[in-house]
């Protein structure tokens with residue numbers, strides 16, 4: 001069967017792709033190709049055709065590939081750029097550079113990686129001594145101002161839950177989100193290129209003021225997402241922390257009796273663990289290559305591990321703090337997203353679970369906590385563990401370190 005007949009027929013897509021892969025296109029010219037492309041229906045087949053033309057690295061197809069730079073499908077534009085770049089022609093390359101401003105982000109990334117990527121420099125992986133195993137009592141925003149750019153390997157935190165608990169009060173939800181957005185900008189500044197920021201939150205309920213009012217739900221994870229992206233992070237994964245139903249508040253009482261639609265209230269057994277990475281054009285492999293082989297070997301996660309984004313972990317309780325991380329949750333985040341020797345930061349340290357688990361797993365920590373009582377709780381949680389030096393500082397003492 002002739003190629004144009006097959007590609008425009010109702011045959012299965014896979015068959016068309018196989019046919020394309022095994023065919024020779026040398027005999028076609030730019031106008032034959034343009035017609036074939038136009039008459040092909042399936043996007044995947046079109047992409048295969050353009051990819052195949054690009055791989056031929058033949059200058060006679062320059063016009064065909066150039067005509068696709070304005071295609072609506074960004075993947076076609078990328079294939080066309082790839083094919084044209086492979087021709088190794090300076091004039092064409094100059095033209096391609098302007099696609100850095102293409103409206104589609106995948107095309108922008110592709111062109112940036114092709115022409116504008118800085119050659120990889122090794123990071124200084126040394127942990128700053130003024131941050132190593134330090135806990136500071138005070139407002140995290142004020143404390144972070146002292147912290148140099150690119151100091152933190154991993155941040156894992158759970159911020160205050162708006163006004164759902166009594167440890168911090170905000171005048172409005174807007175003010176709360178604004179505060180968090182400032183925190184995200186600072187975390188971004190002090191995070192090393194390409195490293196992770198993992199944040200645990202869940203929607204909260206502020207109970208009704210009286211029987212005439214209804215309780216209000218605030219979808220915190222969804223509202224903070226765009227502030228985190230605006231700060232310069234890239235979204236990586238959403239992990240669901242699932243608790244046993246018996247451990248959460250029962251909201252089913254009324255519905256179980258009346259069974260009336262609209263009155264359904266599920267028991268909330270999940271929290272979100274959202275994973276972000278400081279934006280970079282470098283791949284994660286680049287971050288991994290910063291470590292000595294021995295560190296990589298020693299940091300590997302051995303044996304069984306959770307292979308899905310559903311993490312079933314029992315909640316934890318504490319005699320002083322009302323909302324702490326289970327150690328297992330912190331352990332997984334720290335093991336999956338940092339290497340031994342790294343500096344792990346928790347701006348809202350609470351009882352200091354992240355610090356304890358970081359030390360247990362041969363990482364260092366840097367913690368900030370506003371509440372004095374919790375600050376003291378951190379002392380009892382992390383002291384006594386085998387560790388050369390821990391420092392517990394007021395904000396003023398911490399600021400003096402940098403003068």
Ligand SMILES: C[S@@+](CC[C@H](N)C(=O)[O-])C[C@H]1O[C@@H](n2cnc3c(N)ncnc32)[C@H](O)[C@@H]1O
Pocket residue numbers: 138139140141157158159160161167168321323324325326347348349350351352353354368369370371374
């Ligand atoms: C959800 S709790 C964190 C609990 C922690 N993950 C643990 O395992 O114990 C949030 C903490 O943020 C603290 N916090 C609130 N505002 C703060 C601020 N501006 N600076 C530093 N800490 C703050 C609260 O006192 C509270 O302990």
